[in-house]
Amino acid sequence: xxxxxxxxxxxxxxxxxxxxxxxxxxxxxxxxxxxxxxxxxxxxxxxxxxxxxxxxxxxxxxxxxxxxxxxxxxxxxxxxxxxxxxxxxxxxxxxxxxxxxxxxxxxxxxxxxxxxxxxxxxxxxxxxxxxxxxxxxxxxxxxxxxxxxxxxxxxxxxxxxxxxxxxxxxxxxxxxxxxxxxxxxxxxxxxxxxxxxxxxxxxxxxxxxxxxxxxxxxxxxxxxxxxxxxxxxxxxxxxxxxxxxxxxxxxxxxxxxxxxxxxxxxxxxxxxxxxxxxxxxxxxxxxxxxxxxxxxxxxxxxxxxxxxxxxxxxxxxxxxxxxxxxxxxxxxxxxxxxxxxxxxxxxxxxxxxxxxxxxxxxxxxxxxxxxxxxxxxxxxxxxxxxxxxxxxxxxxxxxxxxxxxxxxxxxxxxxxxxxxxxxxxxxxxxxxxxxxxxxxxxxxxxxxxxxxxxxxxxxxxxxxxxxxxxxxxxxxxxxxxxxxxxxxxxxxxxxxxxxxxxxxxxxxxxxxxxxxxxxxxxxxxxxxxxxxxxxxxxxxxxxxxxxxxxxxxxxxxxxxxxxxxxxxxxxxxxxxxxxxxxxxxxxxxxxxxxx
Amino acid sequence: xxxxxxxxxxxxxxxxxxxxxxxxxxxxxxxxxxxxxxxxxxxxxxxxxxxxxxxxxxxxxxxxxxxxxxxxxxxxxxxxxxxxxxxxxxxxxxxxxxxxxxxxxxxxxxxxxxxxxxxxxxxxxxxxxxxxxxxxxxxxxxxxxxxxxxxxxxxxxxxxxxxxxxxxxxxxxxxxxxxxxxxxxxxxxxxxxxxxxxxxxxxxxxxxxxxxxxxxxxxxxxxxxxxxxxxxxxxxxxxxxxxxxxxxxxxxxxxxxxxxxxxxxxxxxxxxxxxxxxxxxxxxxxxxxxxxxxxxxxxxxxxxxxxxxxxxxxxxxxxxxxxxxxxxxxxxxxxxxxxxxxxxxxxxxxx
Numbered sequence: 001x002x003x004x005x006x007x008x009x010x011x012x013x014x015x016x017x018x019x020x021x022x023x024x025x026x027x028x029x030x031x032x033x034x035x036x037x038x039x040x041x042x043x044x045x046x047x048x049x050x051x052x053x054x055x056x057x058x059x060x061x062x063x064x065x066x067x068x069x070x071x072x073x074x075x076x077x078x079x080x081x082x083x084x085x086x087x088x089x090x091x092x093x094x095x096x097x098x099x100x101x102x103x104x105x106x107x108x109x110x111x112x113x114x115x116x117x118x119x120x121x122x123x124x125x126x127x128x129x130x131x132x133x134x135x136x137x138x139x140x141x142x143x144x145x146x147x148x149x150x151x152x153x154x155x156x157x158x159x160x161x162x163x164x165x166x167x168x169x170x171x172x173x174x175x176x177x178x179x180x181x182x183x184x185x186x187x188x189x190x191x192x193x194x195x196x197x198x199x200x201x202x203x204x205x206x207x208x209x210x211x212x213x214x215x216x217x218x219x220x221x222x223x224x225x226x227x228x229x230x231x232x233x234x235x236x237x238x239x240x241x242x243x244x245x246x247x248x249x250x251x252x253x254x255x256x257x258x259x260x261x262x263x264x265x266x267x268x269x270x271x272x273x274x275x276x277x278x279x280x281x282x283x284x285x286x287x288x289x290x291x292x293x294x295x296x297x298x299x300x301x302x303x304x305x306x307x308x309x310x311x312x313x314x315x316x317x318x319x320x321x322x323x324x325x326x327x328x329x330x331x332x333x334x335x336x337x338x339x340x341x342x343x344x345x346x347x348x349x350x351x352x353x354x355x356x357x358x359x360x361x362x363x364x365x366x367x368x369x370x371x372x373x374x375x376x377x378x379x380x381x382x383x384x385x386x387x388x389x390x391x392x393x394x395x396x397x398x399x400x401x402x403x404x405x406x407x408x409x410x411x412x413x414x415x416x417x418x419x420x421x422x423x424x425x426x427x428x429x430x431x432x433x434x435x436x437x438x439x440x441x442x443x444x445x446x447x448x449x450x451x452x453x454x455x456x457x458x459x460x461x462x463x464x465x466x467x468x469x470x471x472x473x474x475x476x477x478x479x480x481x482x483x484x485x486x487x488x489x490x491x492x493x494x495x496x497x498x499x500x501x502x503x504x505x506x507x508x509x510x511x512x513x514x515x516x517x518x519x520x521x522x523x524x525x526x527x528x529x530x531x532x533x534x535x536x537x538x539x540x541x542x543x544x545x546x547x548x549x550x551x552x553x554x555x556x557x558x559x560x561x562x563x564x565x566x567x568x569x570x571x572x573x574x575x576x577x578x579x580x581x582x583x584x585x586x587x588x589x590x591x592x593x594x595x
Numbered sequence: 596x597x598x599x600x601x602x603x604x605x606x607x608x609x610x611x612x613x614x615x616x617x618x619x620x621x622x623x624x625x626x627x628x629x630x631x632x633x634x635x636x637x638x639x640x641x642x643x644x645x646x647x648x649x650x651x652x653x654x655x656x657x658x659x660x661x662x663x664x665x666x667x668x669x670x671x672x673x674x675x676x677x678x679x680x681x682x683x684x685x686x687x688x689x690x691x692x693x694x695x696x697x698x699x700x701x702x703x704x705x706x707x708x709x710x711x712x713x714x715x716x717x718x719x720x721x722x723x724x725x726x727x728x729x730x731x732x733x734x735x736x737x738x739x740x741x742x743x744x745x746x747x748x749x750x751x752x753x754x755x756x757x758x759x760x761x762x763x764x765x766x767x768x769x770x771x772x773x774x775x776x777x778x779x780x781x782x783x784x785x786x787x788x789x790x791x792x793x794x795x796x797x798x799x800x801x802x803x804x805x806x807x808x809x810x811x812x813x814x815x816x817x818x819x820x821x822x823x824x825x826x827x828x829x830x831x832x833x834x835x836x837x838x839x840x841x842x843x844x845x846x847x848x849x850x851x852x853x854x855x856x857x858x859x860x861x862x863x864x865x866x867x868x869x870x871x872x873x874x875x876x877x878x879x880x881x882x883x884x885x886x887x888x889x890x891x892x893x894x895x896x897x898x899x900x901x902x903x904x905x906x907x908x909x910x911x912x913x914x915x916x917x918x919x920x921x922x923x924x925x926x927x928x929x930x931x932x933x934x935x936x937x938x939x940x941x942x943x944x945x946x
Binding site: 073074075433434435439440441443496497498499500502503504506507508509527528530544545555557559560561564565566567568 | 596597598599601602603604605606607608609619626629630631632633635636638639785786788812814815818826827830
């Protein structure tokens with residue numbers, strides 16, 4: 001195999017599974033270490049750099065990092081990365097003096113952001129410090145977009161939401177509430193230097209079945225959540241049926257619990273294991289005694305004397321892969337209200353189709369994946385508005401990339417000119433057997449989030465259910481992190497092939513072997529390297545026998561024992577730092593430290 | 596020494612042996628030897644050999660004397676019995692232990708200082724008695740624990756770390772063993788577990804004294820240019836005379852032994868040593884041929900390795916002395932200690 005080039009930022013980045021999986025590439029291990037040291041404000045600021053909304057995301061993130069976490073492959077449960085983020089946010093000090101300074105002299109460029117959700121807010125966050133004049137148009141009288149309207153207050157308190165939004169708005173964003181943009185053409189006429197569309201995916205999917213429009217007790221999930229968020233809805237019938245098992249459905253059923261619902265059923269077409277909802281959201285809903293009924297396909301709404309009395313369902317039997325179903329029978333389930341939570345989609349009735357913005361056959365704008373620019377120069381899309389429903393962390397990343405594009409565009413630089421990432425690799429050796437990080441493996445189990453008790457929490461809509469980690473829980477959970485960013489770095493020229501590293505490795509990830517093709521080599525290692533998503537780290541030929549050192553990155557616990565037992569420092573533990581460029585802040589590649 | 600104990604995290608695909616134990620179950624405490632010490636690799640080879648043999652940890656007795664090598668029994672098979680004796684006195688302690696309980700597997704770990712200087716006499720007599728044990732000499736040519744003076748195995752001309760050459764002739768444990776009747780003689784290299792592990796397994800199966808001399812470089816005091824016991828020198832001068840498979844009892848392969856002129860030796864317990872490759876005119880069961888071969892090649896400066904000689908016909912200590920078949924702990928007390936009258940009668944016989 002070709003020797004691994006660790007100076008390519010992607011190689012070690014991929015080893016940091018959480019950071020690689022995070023759309024915004026948040027430096028997770030570093031912020032967890034900062035929390036371990038009690039440096040909550042530093043941890044918060046490190047988060048804010050990449051994901052902009054640590055307190056919000058610490059409660060609501062879709063956590064792509066956690067399924068990716070190496071710890072999960074070792075003991076079955078990933079580090080509670082998301083909730084540790086919340087710890088940093090909850091315990092931080094005032095950060096006002098750490099936020100970027102906004103120049104009083106503007107650079108003369110005006111940018112319009114449509115929507116005040118996470119994508120637009122991120123664009124504003126990145127452009128305000130560069131001297132842009134940012135005008136944000138919001139159709140409601142409050143900011144936040146779907147973070148406000150679709151995430152119930154018992155998961156995300158208003159104060160937390162507003163605090164992080166205000167960090168950005170207070171930079172001097174010209175926010176115009178109650179100002180829906182009804183025509184792109186009209187906006188273009190206002191001669192902004194660039195326009196960013198961050199309007200989300202605001203239309204809930206319909207379920208056109210008999211009886212759908214014969215009652216006012218059938219609600220579209222996201223619209224219903226929105227009307228709760230704005231106080232227009234404050235009650236629901238005792239019997240509630242929620243159609244669909246996504247995360248919106250979980251928010252709908254749990255909201256029903258707080259608005260008077262007593263018998264709440266979530267109706268799933270397919271069996272368990274095929275639900276769209278995140279496992280932890282399902283868990284939280286079931287804790288609240290919501291019943292999830294599988295293999296039920298909606299057939300018709302049943303209306304009697306103009307009043308919704310329930311729904312008919314077909315009961316299904318599925319084949320093994322839940323691809324084909326056969327109907328067993330039909331049953332009736334009574335309901336006072338039915339909430340449809342079967343997905344959401346984009347809708348751009350306000351963008352004229354003759355102004356150079358191309359739409360595809362699904363009526364979605366054609367947006368470039370790197371630049372976020374649509375087919376008309378100077379107009380950028382991000383968040384759910386770009387490619388349909390994703391999540392907040394993706395919106396933040398889209399915002400960062402769009403901000404880079406907008407900055408390029410406004411400065412006359414091609415938007416395709418993307419800023420390269422950089423990397424620092426710095427030895428963590430502090431003494432003969434001493435490292436700058438806590439290298440011992442801690443066998444502690446994942447800490448369980450504490451919740452407000454089941455009676456108390458239903459008293460009001462806005463009682464936050466999760467209490468956050470206690471100091472003791474935090475102390476334990478931070479030690480579960482394997483410090484995957486402290487990399488085992490190998491210098492072949494120094495190796496004397498004494499086998500010390502191989503003998504001491506607790507998870508058998510090292511092998512000195514004859515070189516070969518990857519497929520062949522993977523079979524000849526100390527332990528078979530069967531996880532093909534994880535790379536093999538392969539050295540140059542070793543000086544004494546011309547064999548190679550191979551490391552299967554899959555299960556390394558980053559304990560540093562290979563480096564401690566290495567007599568020649570061929571192995572070293574080096575901290576990998578990914579340097580991420582942001583608008584107006586490129587990475588100075590020359591100053592990267594590569595050990 | 597390492598900052599932490601070896602993490603308990605394990606590879607999920609870790610295999611289990613016949614006893615249901617993983618290789619991690621055969622480990623010991625963390626080594627406090629210098630990083631890169633050959634001894635640690637030998638420890639790892641011992642761990643692997645016992646795990647592959649599915650030896651019950653509590654049926655192993657590990658013994659040692661004094662020196663870097665003699666610290667290593669602490670680093671393997673935590674569940675075994677152990678005795679860390681005085682300098683050079685491991686063989687007599689092992690003899691006593693074996694005399695009392697012949698059912699355990701004895702493994703002694705010694706060094707070139709412990710065995711070839713202060714303990715030389717004891718080792719020789721244990722060899723002569725054909726005491727059933729695995730006797731490992733972790734051979735690095737220096738007294739590492741006292742900062743690198745030449746040991747009795749240092750070659751003439753080999754240089755110390757400061758650059759002085761050794762002028763005294765070395766004691767070669769392999770040649771010594773051959774000359775005083777050792778029944779199992781092997782030499783290996785700590786940096787070659789593919790060779791060492793099968794040798795150790797065969798040594799455990801051998802029904803007498805199994806002498807395993809392992810070149811084990813001292814990274815701190817004897818791994819420099821000019822040393823003849825360094826990793827580099829050993830790799831450059833190693834001559835693998837034999838290649839051996841250890842075939843456990845009841846394995847199917849037995850049928851094909853003996854083809855292509857290869858030699859096979861059936862061990863006492865039914866396992867088979869299969870010599871896959873031996874040089875022409877080399878017979879690992881012929882003491883004088885082995886001696887001639889070694890003299891010829893070692894004279895050229897080559898480090899000859901492999902399972903060099905084996906003799907399964909010689910009786911061991913217990914057979915020679917016609918002792919009881921079981922451990923003394925299993926002999927009923929009345930029989931083991933039949934009382935004053937029985938002793939008197941016994942002594943009468945000698946009057």
